[in-house]
Amino acid sequence: MTTLPGMADEQLLRLDQQLCFSLNAASRAFGGVYRVLLRDLGLTYPQYLVMLVLWEDGELPVKRIGERLRLDSGTLSPLLKRLEAAGLVRRERSPQDERSVTVALTPEGSALRERAGQVPRRLLAATGLPIEDMAALRGLLERVTAAMDAATVEPAP
Amino acid sequence: MTTLPGMADEQLLRLDQQLCFSLNAASRAFGGVYRVLLRDLGLTYPQYLVMLVLWEDGELPVKRIGERLRLDSGTLSPLLKRLEAAGLVRRERSPQDERSVTVALTPEGSALRERAGQVPRRLLAATGLPIEDMAALRGLLERVTAAMDAATVEPAP
DNA sequence: CGCGATTGAGTTGTGCACAATTGAATTGCG
DNA sequence: CGCAATTCAATTGTGCACAACTCAATCGCG
Numbered sequence: 001m002t003t004l005p006g007m008a009d010e011q012l013l014r015l016d017q018q019l020c021f022s023l024n025a026a027s028r029a030f031g032g033v034y035r036v037l038l039r040d041l042g043l044t045y046p047q048y049l050v051m052l053v054l055w056e057d058g059e060l061p062v063k064r065i066g067e068r069l070r071l072d073s074g075t076l077s078p079l080l081k082r083l084e085a086a087g088l089v090r091r092e093r094s095p096q097d098e099r100s101v102t103v104a105l106t107p108e109g110s111a112l113r114e115r116a117g118q119v120p121r122r123l124l125a126a127t128g129l130p131i132e133d134m135a136a137l138r139g140l141l142e143r144v145t146a147a148m149d150a151a152t153v154e155p156a157p
Numbered sequence: 158m159t160t161l162p163g164m165a166d167e168q169l170l171r172l173d174q175q176l177c178f179s180l181n182a183a184s185r186a187f188g189g190v191y192r193v194l195l196r197d198l199g200l201t202y203p204q205y206l207v208m209l210v211l212w213e214d215g216e217l218p219v220k221r222i223g224e225r226l227r228l229d230s231g232t233l234s235p236l237l238k239r240l241e242a243a244g245l246v247r248r249e250r251s252p253q254d255e256r257s258v259t260v261a262l263t264p265e266g267s268a269l270r271e272r273a274g275q276v277p278r279r280l281l282a283a284t285g286l287p288i289e290d291m292a293a294l295r296g297l298l299e300r301v302t303a304a305m306d307a308a309t310v311e312p313a314p
Numbered sequence: 315c316g317c318g319a320t321t322g323a324g325t326t327g328t329g330c331a332c333a334a335t336t337g338a339a340t341t342g343c344g
Numbered sequence: 345c346g347c348a349a350t351t352c353a354a355t356t357g358t359g360c361a362c363a364a365c366t367c368a369a370t371c372g373c374g
Contacts, residue, residue, distance in 0.1 A: 016277030017209050019284075019291055020187060022298040024206070025227055027184035028361075029305035030177065035362085046330060049181070052174050062353065070182055073353050075331055082329085099339045099352040120173030127176075128304030133297060134176055140286070140294040141179040147285030148186035185331075192332085203360060220322065230323050232361055239359085256322040256369045 033126050037119050041112060046075075047083060048116070054089065055113045059104035061094065088112060190283050194276050198269060203232075204240060205273070211246065212270045216261035218251065245269060 034045040043051065046069075053068050054060065060068075062076055080103055083089045088109035094100040127134065191202040200208065203226075210225050211217065217225075223233055237260055240246045245266035251257040284291065 015288075015291065016280060017213075019295050020191070020206070020280075021226070022295045022302070023184055023187055026298040026302045026305075027180055028227060029302045030180055031361085033305050034177070044329065049177070063351090069178070070185060071330090072332070074333080074355080077354050079330075093353095097340070097352085101353060123173060123177075126305055127301050128307075129297070129301060131172075133300075134172065137294070137297040137301065138176050138179045140290060140297070141183040143290075144284050144286060144294065145179070145183045145186045148183075148190050148283055150285075188331085201359065218322085228360090229362070231325080231363075234324050236360075250323095254322085254370070258323065 033123060034119075037122055041115055041119075042086060043112075046071075046079060048119075050076075050079065050083065051088070051109065051112065051116070054103065054105050054109065055116075059102055061100045061102050063100065065103060083109075190280060191276075194279060198272055198276075199243060200269075203228075203236060205276075207233075207236065207240065208245070208266070208269065208273070211260065211262050211266065212273075216259055218257045218259050219248075220257065222260060240266075 031045050034048065038045065038048050041048075049069055050065060053065055057064075062073060062080065066072055066076055080089065080091060084091055087106055090104050090106055091101050092104075094102050124134070129137070188202050191205065195202065195205050198205075206226055207222060210222055214221075219230060219233055219237065223229055237246065237248060241248055244263055247261050247263055248258050249261075251259050281291070286294070
């Protein structure tokens with residue numbers, strides 16, 4: 001099934017526009033609110049995402065952080081350097097496998113968790129959605145993402 | 158209402174993680190599929206969004222494009238220069254208001270629309286979602302975005 | 315009319331996303 | 345064991361997002 005036979009190209013084009021516009025706009029609106037909330041903490045939104053996984057797991061190799069956040073080393077390496085320069089994490093090569101770099105929280109990085117405590121509550125309030133709707137949104141987003149990842153799109157028609 | 162009294166901080170933090178992870182991941186998965194589909198056309202995803210509004214309206218001032226896509230001149234100016242260098246658009250100062258720059262499709266830019274015709278259909282197929290779910294997703298995303306834009310978040314608690 | 319405020323585009327600087335490549339460490343196969 | 349293939353992080357280069365700023369054109373109020 002690739003043609004959705006009942007729909008005209010024009011309709012599809014409009015729906016596509018609406019969906020990709022909406023997703024883009026939502027992602028950037030989200031980022032904008034986080035930017036303001038995180039300014040006090042001195043974190044950007046992607047840096048906050050990295051800190052969230054570290055607060056959860058304490059210490060992780062770069063590889064694992066990348067798997068959790070779907071980010072590659074090209075994004076993570078400079079980001080982690082900035083977190084290290086800010087004194088929030090340490091990076092050291094694993095003695096077991098010299099290829100791997102383990103990222104661990106410093107005491108300052110752990111302490112930041114307290115100050116970040118209010119962020120989720122304020123953000124969820126800003127969304128203005130009831131909890132059930134948020135769960136539904138998350139469910140749909142995850143289904144879309146899974147389908148996108150599974151779809152090995154062919155470059156040329 | 159800012160405190161959602163029934164929920165513990167821990168739960169909120171987890172929900173926040175899930176929602177922002179999901180939104181981020183979906184946005185990037187979407188971008189990844191578009192990247193592949195658009196490679197033949199020589200367009201990036203944000204360039205495609207600009208072309209979509211131009212295909213719809215023919216010609217627009219930079220200001221209007223920015224309003225449609227929620228992008229500022231800092232993003233649009235270099236992007237439009239690249240589209241102009243690719244021969245897809247013309248940019249010229251409006252005679253009525255010399256501050257304004259009107260962006261118009263070239264014949265090549267208009268012609269590209271034909272080649273882009275299959276993109277939405279292939280993308281919608283890749284999402285793997287029924288049309289109703291996509292409409293629901295779009296609705297939720299728009300509600301979140303509207304709420305985010307309305308919420309004038311205070312920098313410091 | 316004159317001048318200060320506003321508007322629109324562009325520039326600069328920082329940071330993220332991703333492709334492609336590099337280089338070192340490790341793995342595994344013959 | 346020895347060497348080719350793989351793995352992991354880092355680097356390079358392009359493009360986007362956004363804040364802060366510049367500068368010219370326009371607007372509007374007195």
